[in-house]
Amino acid sequence: xxxxxxxxxxxxxxxxxxxxxxxxxxxxxxxxxxxxxxxxxxxxxxxxxxxxxxxxxxxxxxxxxxxxxxxxxxxxxxxxxxxxxxxxxxxxxxxxxxxxxxxxxxxxxxxxxxxxxxxxxxxxxxxxxxxxxxxxxxxxxxxxxxxxxxxxxxxxxxxxxxxxxxxxxxxxxxxxxxxxxxxxxxxxxxxxxxxxxxxxxxxxxxxxxxxxxxxxxxxxxxxxxxxxxxxxxxxxxxxxxxxxxxxxxxxxxxxxxxxxxxxxxxxxxxxxxxxxxxxxxxxxxxxxxxxxxxxxxxxxxxxxxxxxxxxxxxxxxxxxxxxxxxxxxxxxxxxxxxxxxxxxxxxxxxxxxxxxxxxxxxxxxxxxxxxxxxxxxxxxxxxxxxxxxxxxxxxxxxxxxxxxxxxxxxxxxxxxxxxxxxxxxxxxxxxxxxxxxxxxxxxxxxxxxxxxxxxxxxxxxxxxxxxxxxxxxxxxxxxxxxxxxxxxxxxxxxxxxxxxxx
Numbered sequence: 310x311x312x313x314x315x316x317x318x319x320x321x322x323x324x325x326x327x328x329x330x331x332x333x334x335x336x337x338x339x340x341x342x343x344x345x346x347x348x349x350x351x352x353x354x355x356x357x358x359x360x361x362x363x364x365x366x367x368x369x370x371x372x373x374x375x376x377x378x379x380x381x382x383x384x385x386x387x388x389x390x391x392x393x394x395x396x397x398x399x400x401x402x403x404x405x406x407x408x409x410x411x412x413x414x415x416x417x418x419x420x421x422x423x424x425x426x427x428x429x430x431x432x433x434x435x436x437x438x439x440x441x442x443x444x445x446x447x448x449x450x451x452x453x454x455x456x457x458x459x460x461x462x463x464x465x466x467x468x469x470x471x472x473x474x475x476x477x478x479x480x481x482x483x484x485x486x487x488x489x490x491x492x493x494x495x496x497x498x499x500x501x502x503x504x505x506x507x508x509x510x511x512x513x514x515x516x517x518x519x520x521x522x523x524x525x526x527x528x529x530x531x532x533x534x535x536x537x538x539x540x541x542x543x544x545x546x547x548x549x550x551x552x553x554x555x556x557x558x559x560x561x562x563x564x565x566x567x568x569x570x571x572x573x574x575x576x577x578x579x580x581x582x583x584x585x586x587x588x589x590x591x592x593x594x595x596x597x598x599x600x601x602x603x604x605x606x607x608x609x610x611x612x613x614x615x616x617x618x619x620x621x622x623x624x625x626x627x628x629x630x631x632x633x634x635x636x637x638x639x640x641x642x643x644x645x646x647x648x649x650x651x652x653x654x655x656x657x658x659x660x661x662x663x664x665x666x667x668x669x670x671x672x673x674x675x676x677x678x679x680x681x682x683x684x685x686x687x688x689x690x691x692x693x694x695x696x697x698x699x700x701x702x703x704x705x706x707x708x709x710x711x712x713x714x715x716x717x718x719x720x721x722x723x724x725x726x727x728x729x730x731x732x733x734x735x736x737x738x739x740x741x742x743x744x745x746x747x748x749x750x751x752x753x754x755x756x757x758x759x760x761x762x763x764x765x766x767x768x769x770x771x772x773x774x775x776x777x778x779x780x781x782x783x784x785x786x787x788x789x790x791x792x793x794x795x796x797x798x799x800x801x802x803x804x805x806x807x808x809x810x811x
Contacts, residue, residue, distance in 0.1 A: 330427045331357030331364070335373060337393065337422040345390050348373045348424070360430035362408040378407045389424055392416050403428070411435040458484035458539075458554040461546065462500070464520055472517045475500040478549060512541075516550055519543045529557060596636075599629045655691045657684035657698075657742065661719060664699050668706075675706040681719040685740050687809045689789045697785040698744070700778040701805055705746035710800070718745045723811070730792060730808065738811045739791070745804040750797040759795060 325332055335348035353367045367376055374382050381403075388399050398417040405412070412428040419425050462475040477498045485494050494503070501509045508530070515526040526543045538561045542553045603626040611619055661681055665672065672679070679702075687694075702717060709715040724730075724739040733739065751759070760783040782805075786793040789809050797803040 325352070326355040328354065328356055330429050331360045333357055333364075333367075333426040334419070335389075335424050335426065337424075338372065345386075345393065348386075348389060350376075351423070357428070360428070361405070361412070362410065363405065378405075380406050389416060389426075392418050392424060393421070402431075455481055456483055458552075460484050460494070460552040460554075462516075462550045462552060463548070464516065464550060465499070470521070472513055472520055475513070475516060475550065477503075484554070512543075515541075515543050519545050519550060529561075596629045596633050600626055600633075603629070652688045652690065654686050655689050655694055656686045657694070657721075657740075660691065660695060661698060664695060664702060668699070668702055671703065671706055675709055675715055677706050677709070677715040677717060679717045679719070682721055684719070684721050684742065685723075685811060687740055687789075687811060689809070693785045693788060697782050697807070700782050701744045704778060705744065705748060705803075708748045708803075709746070710748050710802075713747060716747050719743070720745070724808065733790075733792060733808065739808050740811055742807045742809070743804055744807070745802060747802040750799045750801050750803050752799055753797060756795045756797070760793070 332352070332354045333350060334352040336351055337345045338347040338349055340346045350367060350369055350371050350373070352369065353364065357364050358367055363376055363378070363381065373385070377385065385403070388401075391397075392399050396418050398415065400413075400415045403412045403414045404410070409432070410430060411432045411434075413431050414426065414428045416424055416426050459481045460477060461479040463478050464472050465474040465476055467473040477494060477496055477500075479496070480494050500512060503509075504512065511528075511530075515528055518524070519526050523545050525545075528541055530539050530541060531537070537556070537558045540555045540557045544551045544553065603622050606614065606622050607619065614622065658681070661684060665679055665681075671677075705717045706715055720743045722741050724741050725737075726735060729735045729737070729739060760779050783793055786807055786809070791807065791809040793805065793807050795803060795805050
């Protein structure tokens with residue numbers, strides 16, 4: 310038994326082994342001049358072996374200098390000798406460099422030559438304090454570097470559950486510079502002291518909702534006698550609240566500008582609708598009379614007019630007919646902007662079949678053949694999509710090659726991901742529909758020009774048209790958030806690719 314003469318029984322030894330603190334009893338080792346040079350272990354409890362890595366193999370009779378590193382033993386020897394000489398106990402923290410451990414240590418004198426050393430391993434506690442300090446430092450640095458005003462408040466309650474005030478706990482420099490009302494902030498101040506009554510009541514209402522529901526509340530506030538606006542977010546944080554603000558003055562200004570632009574655009578659309586009405590009625594009526602009078606002249610006064618006179622009448626009727634067609638095309642183009650129907654599922658296969666049926670006289674006259682694959686259903690405006698494909702089919706017949714019968718092929722494939730052309734959101738799926746013919750074609754350098762208003766690549770005497778049809782096609786595709794491009798080889802034919810969202 311260790312130290313039996315002093316401890317008296319195994320019961321006391323077992324009790325010391327069961328304590329939460331490490332306990333070591335040592336006696337002084339002297340040199341020839343009676344100077345303390347080391348300490349011999351007389352008792353080491355199990356807790357000491359468990360808590361200190363360097364004492365894991367400690368046994369009675371071993372020297373402390375054998376168990377500890379020189380860096381650890383030297384300061385401990387100095388302290389122990391001072392306790393022996395003065396009799397005053399020592400209490401403090403000790404750091405073990407080799408094992409990176411921290412201890413709360415207490416050393417007391419038992420006799421003139423013996424000491425009792427008790428200690429507790431507080432490494433985990435020290436690490437937790439260090440981590441907390443690091444987090445607090447990081448939080449303060451982040452808070453200080455945040456450009457948006459941030460204020461952390463402690464809710465103050467009156468009757469149970471009723472929020473009556475907010476006490477400022479922490480705020481960043483941005484909050485001091487841009488506080489709601491220009492009031493200087495200070496820790497411990499109350500919101501009701503910093504804000505006018507009307508505004509403090511409003512703020513407390515949102516904070517009350519956040520405290521009750523845990524959900525973030527957002528609202529915007531305008532500075533008194535100013536055009537400056539702040540957006541405030543109230544968020545629950547542990548037992549407190551975080552007020553996060555952002556200056557939205559410029560955003561509000563842009564919103565006002567956008568609203569004015571929308572009103573101007575609405576007025577422009579209304580004016581365009583009035584123009585369309587005039588074009589549909591007032592402008593076409595004189596043309597109808599010119600055409601009717603021309604028919605009367607041809608029918609009743611052909612002999613008096615003679616061949617030259619009748620030629621002039623025919624030219625007049627042709628010109629009025631072209632003007633009527635142009636006005637009709639302009640009216641159709643304007644309606645693409647002013648008459649937008651809600652998007653609905655449109656079966657393109659059924660739509661193409663209906664268009665082919667409607668154009669059967671023209672197709673039969675031109676001896677045209679159509680070859681259509683199965684087409685998908687897309688969201689859109691059926692009337693506009695009808696205009697799009699009808700114009701393309703009419704063009705394929707109109708610009709047919711004189712040496713061969715026209716063949717019109719309609720194909721489709723699905724695009725997604727990397728296949729989606731630049732300029733369209735890649736997260737969507739699209740249908741790429743191609744309408745190809747074997748007509749006269751055109752030079753590639755005109756591939757963009759043909760979609761502009763009144764652009765014709767051929768003379769009026771060669772092919773009919775107003776130069777508006779493909780402009781209508783482009784507007785329809787744009788209205789459906791898609792793309793249209795054209796490819797062609799002169800003398801071989803043209804292909805129009807239409808990409809529409811699915």
